[in-house]
Amino acid sequence: MDKIxxxxxxxxxxxxxxxxxxxxxxxxxxxxxxxxxxxxxxDFYMLGAYAAYFTINFMLAQRQNPYIIFILLVSMLAGALVxxxxxxxxxxxxRYKPRLSALITAIGVSMFLEYFTSAIxxxxxxxxxxxxxxxxxxxxxxxxxxxxxQIINVSISIVLMLILTYIIKYTRLxxxxxxxxxxxxxxxxxxxxxxxxxxxxxxxxxxxxxxAGLLSGLTYPxxxxxxxxxxxxKAFIAAVLGGIGNIGGAVAGAFILGISExxxxxxxxIIGEGIAYAILILVLIFLPxxxxxxxxxxxx
Amino acid sequence: MKKVVVxxxxxxxxxxxxxxxxxxxxxxQTIKVGGIGPVTGEASTFGVSTKNGxxxxxxxxxxxxxxxxxxxxxxxxxxxxxxxxxxxAAQKLINExxxxxxAGTVMSKVSLAIAPxxxxxxxxxxxxxxxxxxxxxVGDYIFxxxxxxxxxxxxxAIFAYNDxxxxxxxxxxxxxxxxTKGLAEFxxxxxxxxxxxxxxxxxxxxGTTDFTPFLTNILKxxxxxxxxxxxxxDDGLMAKQARQLGYTGxxxxxxxxxxxxxxxxxxxxxxxxxxxNHFSKDDQRxxxxxxxxxxxxxxGQPPDALAALGYDAMGLILxxxxxxxxxxxxxxxxxxxxxxxxxxxxxxxxxxxRNPVKSAVIIEIENGQQVYVTTVNP
Numbered sequence: 001m002d003k004i005x006x007x008x009x010x011x012x013x014x015x016x017x018x019x020x021x022x023x024x025x026x027x028x029x030x031x032x033x034x035x036x037x038x039x040x041x042x043d044f045y046m047l048g049a050y051a052a053y054f055t056i057n058f059m060l061a062q063r064q065n066p067y068i069i070f071i072l073l074v075s076m077l078a079g080a081l082v083x084x085x086x087x088x089x090x091x092x093x094x095r096y097k098p099r100l101s102a103l104i105t106a107i108g109v110s111m112f113l114e115y116f117t118s119a120i121x122x123x124x125x126x127x128x129x130x131x132x133x134x135x136x137x138x139x140x141x142x143x144x145x146x147x148x149x150q151i152i153n154v155s156i157s158i159v160l161m162l163i164l165t166y167i168i169k170y171t172r173l174x175x176x177x178x179x180x181x182x183x184x185x186x187x188x189x190x191x192x193x194x195x196x197x198x199x200x201x202x203x204x205x206x207x208x209x210x211x212a213g214l215l216s217g218l219t220y221p222x223x224x225x226x227x228x229x230x231x232x233x234k235a236f237i238a239a240v241l242g243g244i245g246n247i248g249g250a251v252a253g254a255f256i257l258g259i260s261e262x263x264x265x266x267x268x269x270i271i272g273e274g275i276a277y278a279i280l281i282l283v284l285i286f287l288p289x290x291x292x293x294x295x296x297x298x299x300x
Numbered sequence: 301m302k303k304v305v306v307x308x309x310x311x312x313x314x315x316x317x318x319x320x321x322x323x324x325x326x327x328x329q330t331i332k333v334g335g336i337g338p339v340t341g342e343a344s345t346f347g348v349s350t351k352n353g354x355x356x357x358x359x360x361x362x363x364x365x366x367x368x369x370x371x372x373x374x375x376x377x378x379x380x381x382x383x384x385x386x387x388x389a390a391q392k393l394i395n396e397x398x399x400x401x402x403a404g405t406v407m408s409k410v411s412l413a414i415a416p417x418x419x420x421x422x423x424x425x426x427x428x429x430x431x432x433x434x435x436x437x438v439g440d441y442i443f444x445x446x447x448x449x450x451x452x453x454x455x456x457a458i459f460a461y462n463d464x465x466x467x468x469x470x471x472x473x474x475x476x477x478x479x480t481k482g483l484a485e486f487x488x489x490x491x492x493x494x495x496x497x498x499x500x501x502x503x504x505x506x507g508t509t510d511f512t513p514f515l516t517n518i519l520k521x522x523x524x525x526x527x528x529x530x531x532x533x534d535d536g537l538m539a540k541q542a543r544q545l546g547y548t549g550x551x552x553x554x555x556x557x558x559x560x561x562x563x564x565x566x567x568x569x570x571x572x573x574x575x576x577n578h579f580s581k582d583d584q585r586x587x588x589x590x591x592x593x594x595x596x597x598x599x600g601q602p603p604d605a606l607a608a609l610g611y612d613a614m615g616l617i618l619x620x621x622x623x624x625x626x627x628x629x630x631x632x633x634x635x636x637x638x639x640x641x642x643x644x645x646x647x648x649x650x651x652x653x654r655n656p657v658k659s660a661v662i663i664e665i666e667n668g669q670q671v672y673v674t675t676v677n678p
Contacts, residue, residue, distance in 0.1 A: 008545070012512035125380070126344035127533045129564035138544065145546040220509040221540070222533050222565050224342075230507055265513035269502040270475055272513070 008144040009266050010259065015150050015219065017258025018157040022212035023235035024242070024250040025164065026083075026205025032181045032245035033201050035099060039106040040086055042232015043113035044079040044206045048213025049130070049223045050123060051078030056131045066133050072156065072214055079210020080203040082113070087202040092195070110232075118225035130221040153215045160211055161251060164204065168247065177201060181245065234261075241280055243290030252291060330373040331366070331627055333358070333617060334393035334423075336404025336414065337610070341381035343531050345559045346406045346606045350428055351376060352599050353610025354403055357618065367621045379405050383413035390414040394421045400627040401425070401620075403613045406606065408432035408479040415442045422629040424620070424636060428613035429578070429606060431555065432478045436654040441633050443654045445613040445645065449479070452554050452576050453486025455660050455676050456527060459574065460487075460552055461494040463662075466525040468497045469552075470518030472511065472538060473529045475503030483529035483554045491527075499523050511538045515545055524549055531556040536565030543569040550574060558605050563668040573665050574673065579608040579645045580661045582672035591644045605645070612643035 023045050030038045052075045059066040086109050094102045118125035137148040168174035179187050180197045187194055216231070217223050238257045242249025257276065264275030283291060335354040339347035358372050366372055375397045377389035386405055393399045394417065401424045405411050411430035418425035419439035427435055427444040431452055436442045460466045469491055473484035481503065488498050499521025502514040515538065518526060526542060528535045528551050539551050551573035558577055562570060581592045581602045591611065595603040603611075616639060621627060624635035641648040646658035662673040 008516045009513060012510070012516060015512070016510050125340040127342060127561070127565075129536075129561055132567055136544065138546065140546060143546075145544060147544045149544070216509075220537055221567075222509075222537060227509075262510075262513040265504075266517055269504060269514050269517065273505055 006263075007141070009262050011144060011146050011150065013259030013262035014255065015153060015258075016262060017255035018154045019212050019216050019219075020231065020235045020238050020258050021251045021254035022157055022160065022208045022215070023231055024238040024254045025161070025247055026209045027236050027239040028242070028244055028247055028250040029177075029201050029205045031239070033177065034091075034095070034102075034198060036091060036102050037106060037236065038091075038205075039103075039232065039236075040109040040113055041083075041205065041209055042228030042230075042235070043110050043117075044083050044209035044228075045213045045216070045231060046117070046223070046225060046228035047082050047113065048075040048079040048210025049217040049227065050117070050213075051075050051210065052214040052217055053128060053130055053223060054122075056133050060131060060133065068134065068152065071133075072211055075210040075214040076207035077210070079206040079208070079213065081206070083202040083206020083209070084199060086113075087199060092198075110229075114225050114229070123225060125225060127222045127224050130217040130223050132221060134218070149219050153219060156211065156215060160208060164208070164247070167204075173197075173200065237277075237280060241283060241290055243292040246290070246292045249290060249292030256291075330371045331368065331621065332373050332375050332397055332399045333614070334390075334397065334399035334402035334404065335374050335376045335614070336379050336386065336389050336393070336402060336410075337376070337406050338381035338410070339378045342533060343381045343407060345532075345561055345604075346429070347378065347381075349604050349606035350406055350610035352595070353428070353603070353607040353612075354614045356595060356598065356607075357611045357614035361618050367618050368625065368627070372618065375399055379407075379410050379414075381407055381410065383410050386410035387413045387417060390417045394418070394423055399423070400629070401617045401632055403428060403610070403617055406430065407477075408435055408482070409477055411435045412438070412478065415439070418442065422633075424617070424629055424632045426613045426616050426636070428609035429555065430479070432482050433653075433655075434478065440654070441629065443616070443636050443650060445609050445616060445643070445648060445656060446555075446578050447658055447660060448655050449482040449554075450486045452660060453483045453488075453529075454490040455576050455662075456483075456552055456554065457487045457490035457494060457496075459576070459662055459676070460525050460527070461491060461496050464525055464550060464552070464574070466496065466523075468499050468521060468523045468525075470500045470502070470521060470523035470526045471498060471529070472502050472504065472514055472518060472526060474506060474508075474534065476506040477530075480529040480531070480554075480556065484527065487527050487529065508534075509537060511541050512545060515542045515547070518542075519545055519547055525552050526550075527552045529554050529556065532559035532562040533565055536562050536567075536570060539566045539569040539573065555605055558663075558670075560601075560604075563665070570665050571667060575663055575665075576660050576676075577605045577663050578658075578660065579603075579605040580663055580670070580672040583661070583675075587642070588644050608643075608645045612641070612645050612648065615643060616641055616648065 026041050052071050055074045056066045090105050090109050176192050176197050238253035239250045242253025260279050261276040265272030337347035337350040358374050362371050379386035379389050406429050408430040411427045415438035419441045424441050429446050431449045433448045471484045473480040500518040528538050553575040555577050557575035620632050620635040624631040648656040659675050659677045661675050664671045664673050
């Protein structure tokens with residue numbers, strides 16, 4: 001009984017971890033290349049959710065069927081666009097300034113996106129119910145239950161992560177990204193435009209965060225301009241846990257965090273989150289580089 | 301000659317300033333009453349309904365000529381559902397706007413932040429919907445228009461045990477919120493006292509969107525009913541996630557469920573659930589039906605309990621000012637203590653703790669609609 005029970009909590013944890021993972025990748029990508037902790041990353045996720053919200057509502061009003069792939073592209077595009085713009089407008093000028101200035105700017109961009117969004121009348125500072133455009137189907141293995149939402153979430157996350165791995169490992173662009181993480185001067189000597197690579201990194205990271213926004217809206221159907229703060233912080237923690245700068249590490253860290261959070265709650269609901277972070281502290285005491293942080297050569 | 305002209309001009313100037321000065325320092329032409337509510341933030345539909353209730357009551361009094369021969373002016377402030385914002389709003393209303401009394405606010409945790417400010421300024425405060433017992437214990441200037449958590453949690457437990465025939469119940473609440481925690485505890489105590497079993501008593505942190513770990517713990521005990529004492533936007537998510545985990549039974553909640561957004565977030569998952577409330581628009585008393593009709597004409601949708609209690613809270617204040625014959629804080633307070641008010645949410649009289657003694661209604665959600673089930677008397 002208890003074993004099957006743990007299976008249910010494991011499914012819950014994987015579901016939560018898959019959303020953290022998509023956000024954590026963006027954190028780690030950007031950090032790997034320009035050593036910037038982009039605190040605004042959680043807000044790209046929020047904007048992805050709002051882009052999906054408006055597109056779905058618009059399509060439903062037009063009596064069209066909102067296909068999830070199309071909505072996913074819209075969310076990713078929104079996340080990518082905002083990520084690209086925030087890099088161009090805010091971060092680019094600080095590239096060779098002290099790193100702390102860029103960090104503070106990232107916090108500023110984050111707050112700007114949250115408060116600006118909540119000031120737009122069409123969005124506002126209150127919760128919005130996210131439209132349920134896919135009807136839910138329940139499945140069960142023994143006494144453990146899951147739904148088509150969880151299948152959609154986890155499979156979209158995995159597909160996106162596979163595509164990203166392919167790009168980074170097997171394309172010239174990916175090679176340039178890896179190279180820029182290792183040695184920027186050598187990269188320039190090879191005639192590669194570093195700024196272009198950084199733009200692309202932000203676009204990729206933003207797109208993944210936007211996708212996570214849609215998935216989160218689907219599973220937890222209420223959205224808010226401040227919804228990115230907590231998942232953003234947790235994804236950052238996941239990236240650090242996995243060894244910041246390492247994509248595989250970020251994904252692993254996200255699943256570890258999601259699952260340990262859920263198990264923490266199942267042990268005791270009041271101190272659950274504390275248990276999850278006690279694990280984090282222990283890992284960082286014994287492995288200050290994070291779980292996979294030692295292979296510095298692979299950093300992207 | 302020139303000197304005389306200057307002198308005359310000076311005298312005229314002096315007189316005119318003193319005269320106009322007299323005019324501005326004379327009694328204000330309106331009576332300012334404060335209103336506080338969360339029109340933005342996590343409980344925004346509560347705030348909007350409450351504000352509508354305040355406004356409607358004031359308009360009705362003004363149409364009859366106001367109170368003590370003066371028009372009433374509502375000075376409204378948004379607390380955003382946040383205790384700090386609420387405290388700032390109350391200080392602004394008292395110190396800058398010089399209101400004579402405050403109707404507010406909706407959420408217990410925010411009212412608990414506002415009440416000490418009103419108490420120390422000797423400004424009577426009537427909370428429309430803060431059901432946590434601690435609110436009026438702050439001091440003798442603090443009143444409320446609604447019943448309190450022990451009653452609501454107790455009624456919920458009696459209804460679950462007797463009417464739903466539930467023997468096992470799970471409880472899920474927000475651990476950081478006095479209202480939902482209070483309700484959950486009183487439900488637990490009464491349900492156990494009746495002979496029922498609480499299979500799990502789970503508190504989640506504020507801002508949670510994934511309730512599956514808590515619900516999984518609750519469902520392990522195979523409950524007949526799940527008591528969710530949160531506000532509607534959390535309750536909707538909880539119900540949905542519980543259904544995803546295979547739960548098919550009913551949910552039961554408190555007045556925090558009362559919002560049109562509940563069904564938008566929870567969808568089909570909330571059908572067949574029950575909650576205790578202060579007011580039902582299907583109540584056939586003529587004053588309720590008249591209120592429902594006027595409210596619907598003015599705001600384009602029928603009133604919920606928040607609107608009814610906002611309306612009654614403001615009504616209590618205005619009636620008390622009228623009875624006191626003064627805008628002095630202490631006199632309004634004394635008038636409130638002795639009031640016997642006929643409100644749309646029931647007959648209101650205060651007990652020694654300044655809590656009204658009144659009835660509760662049980663509402664069921666059927667196909668996304670609220671259906672009146674029964675009225676429970678104290």
